[in-house]
Amino acid sequence: MKDEKRRGRPRAFDAKAALGKARDVFWDRGFAAASLDNLSAATNLNRPSLYGAFGDKEDLYLDTLEGYRQDGMNTLAEALDPSLPLRDNIARVYAGALAIYLHGETAARGCLLIGTASAEAVQHERVREVLGRSLNDFDDKIEKRMRLGVERGELPESADPQMLARLASAVMHSLAVRARAGDSREVLEAIARSGVELICGSANNP
Amino acid sequence: MKDEKRRGRPRAFDAKAALGKARDVFWDRGFAAASLDNLSAATNLNRPSLYGAFGDKEDLYLDTLEGYRQDGMNTLAEALDPSLPLRDNIARVYAGALAIYLHGETAARGCLLIGTASAEAVQHERVREVLGRSLNDFDDKIEKRMRLGVERGELPESADPQMLARLASAVMHSLAVRARAGDSREVLEAIARSGVELICGSANNP
DNA sequence: AGAATTTAATGCGAAACGGTACAAATATGA
DNA sequence: TCATATTTGTACCGTTTCGCATTAAATTCT
Numbered sequence: 001m002k003d004e005k006r007r008g009r010p011r012a013f014d015a016k017a018a019l020g021k022a023r024d025v026f027w028d029r030g031f032a033a034a035s036l037d038n039l040s041a042a043t044n045l046n047r048p049s050l051y052g053a054f055g056d057k058e059d060l061y062l063d064t065l066e067g068y069r070q071d072g073m074n075t076l077a078e079a080l081d082p083s084l085p086l087r088d089n090i091a092r093v094y095a096g097a098l099a100i101y102l103h104g105e106t107a108a109r110g111c112l113l114i115g116t117a118s119a120e121a122v123q124h125e126r127v128r129e130v131l132g133r134s135l136n137d138f139d140d141k142i143e144k145r146m147r148l149g150v151e152r153g154e155l156p157e158s159a160d161p162q163m164l165a166r167l168a169s170a171v172m173h174s175l176a177v178r179a180r181a182g183d184s185r186e187v188l189e190a191i192a193r194s195g196v197e198l199i200c201g202s203a204n205n206p
Numbered sequence: 207m208k209d210e211k212r213r214g215r216p217r218a219f220d221a222k223a224a225l226g227k228a229r230d231v232f233w234d235r236g237f238a239a240a241s242l243d244n245l246s247a248a249t250n251l252n253r254p255s256l257y258g259a260f261g262d263k264e265d266l267y268l269d270t271l272e273g274y275r276q277d278g279m280n281t282l283a284e285a286l287d288p289s290l291p292l293r294d295n296i297a298r299v300y301a302g303a304l305a306i307y308l309h310g311e312t313a314a315r316g317c318l319l320i321g322t323a324s325a326e327a328v329q330h331e332r333v334r335e336v337l338g339r340s341l342n343d344f345d346d347k348i349e350k351r352m353r354l355g356v357e358r359g360e361l362p363e364s365a366d367p368q369m370l371a372r373l374a375s376a377v378m379h380s381l382a383v384r385a386r387a388g389d390s391r392e393v394l395e396a397i398a399r400s401g402v403e404l405i406c407g408s409a410n411n412p
Numbered sequence: 413a414g415a416a417t418t419t420a421a422t423g424c425g426a427a428a429c430g431g432t433a434c435a436a437a438t439a440t441g442a
Numbered sequence: 443t444c445a446t447a448t449t450t451g452t453a454c455c456g457t458t459t460c461g462c463a464t465t466a467a468a469t470t471c472t
Contacts, residue, residue: 008418009468030325032238036460046421051461053419107328114383119236119325121386122313132387163400166380170397173383174376177320180327181338191376194369198404214448215438242430252451257431259449 015053018043022054023064027109030116031061031127062126068112069134075100076141086149087200090168093142094192097172101179102188110180114173138172139165164199171195221259224249228260229270233315236322237267237333268332274318275340281306282347292355293406296374299348300398303378307385308394316386320379344378345371370405377401 021042025034036057040047054060079092101110109115113134121128139162146161146168148154155164175188227248231240242263246253260266285298307316315321319340327334345368352367352374354360361370381394 005470006418007416007470009420009470011419012468028328030236030238032236033326033329035458037458047460048422048462049420057460104328107331107334109328110324115324115327118316118321118383118386120239121321121388122234122310122315123239125313128313128386128388132389135384135387135389160400163396166397167377167400167404170377170380170401171373173380174372177324177379177383178341180324180334181341182327182334183338183341190369191372194366194373195376198373211440212448213440213446215440215450217449218438241428243428253430254432254452255450263430 011053013043013045013049018045018050018053019060019064019067022060023068023112026061026064026116027112028104028106031057031120034061058124058126062130065113065117065127065130065134069130069137072100072113072134073137073141076138080141080145082145082148086145086154087196089145090142090200091192091196093168094172094175094195097175098179098185098188098192101176102185107182108179110178111173111176114176115180135169135173139169142168168195168199171199217259219249219251219255224251224256224259225266225270225273228266229274229318232267232270232322233318234310234312237263237326240267264330264332268336271319271323271333271336271340275336275343278306278319278340279343279347282344286347286351288351288354292351292360293402295351296348296406297398297402299374300378300381300401303381304385304391304394304398307382308391313388314385316384317382320382321386341375341379345375348374374401374405377405 021044022039025038025042029038034057036047036050039057039060040050043050045053050060054063075096076093079096080089081092082089084092097111102108113131117127117131121131143161143165146155146159146164150157150159150161155161171191175191178188178191227250228245231244231248235244240263242253242256245263245266246256249256251259256266260269281302282299285302286295287298288295290298303317308314319337323333323337327337349367349371352361352365352370356363356365356367361367377397381397384394384397
């Protein structure tokens, strides 16, 4: 399915790699301020190739968002390894997030979705939809782990898994915003630690 | 000082009102996607007047951010009325935030700073500075209230006011993002309630 | 080998962009 | 009244923007 020979001239570039380069541009500049020239230069593709492969600028942006979302879900799934204690799981979620957020040439980039899609969300319904779905999916995955925590006795029966999950996400959202606002790694790690403590405060220590 | 007659033709518009209209445009579209035509139409000022009164587009944007920041600090100060219990204070902070966030023609606008300044923060150092300062000032004001809570015995001696404040802010950051992502008022209010419970969970009930 | 199909590269074009020159209008100061 | 100072409105400038038309190149099918 991957090697079925297509007719015509073959592509001279790796679409996935190009998407990664485009993602970096959007991540730094946001959607509106990223020009096709910027994207063309970063991907080493001239505009017609870009257009032919991904559609217009909004299509390309939505593609990068979707890829980012899926990468994030995978990272989250790894962090939530159910063979580890709940406390470690949430700590790993934040550590994984910070590893992504604290990366940038001029300044930390934070989260692509929260940092750039939020700006477009009011006017672009499709962007708003992706953003909303991403946040909800994240909440849901964490909620599942919380529910497991209640079953296992890591959390008290009285705990509300959905709300705990949403608050655990809230700390991550804040890390994303603060990273982009220039907060230091030390401060962000301290917030993450305190967040784990607050969210999992009622969790049993083995 | 306000009525000292200036020479030359007087202004035919209220600069403060114009700034408010411009703020709405930036709030909906973000900085980069807001054109001078948009701003000119919304304020009923032609571009030269706009330029003469506020400088270029970035200056105008920074002015609106600064005004928003100060309005927010005033709203926060009111919410944190020290004659009320800590729990009520934090609940009022979230209620005040939601009243601002859940307002928009097509979709909820969230927070001007978190929703639009974040996008520009990586590339525009001055925007990043305003954003960072705004978040920190907010944290500091809440931290003061937390400190008072410890003194008063509303919070246990073991409580860390700085970290509690940062986590209280984190819930608000999340409300800002989620509002812009399209979450319903009901969901946001539920998160706010759970946030109050978690943050102030150790607070005494009078 | 030649037709068919797909991609690559150059370059164009219409529209939108931010910003400003300039002259008319409206006030104050002398 | 007349010079001075500031704002207003029109019109414009040069640049950048996005998207595409067109032609050359590279591959497969017949």
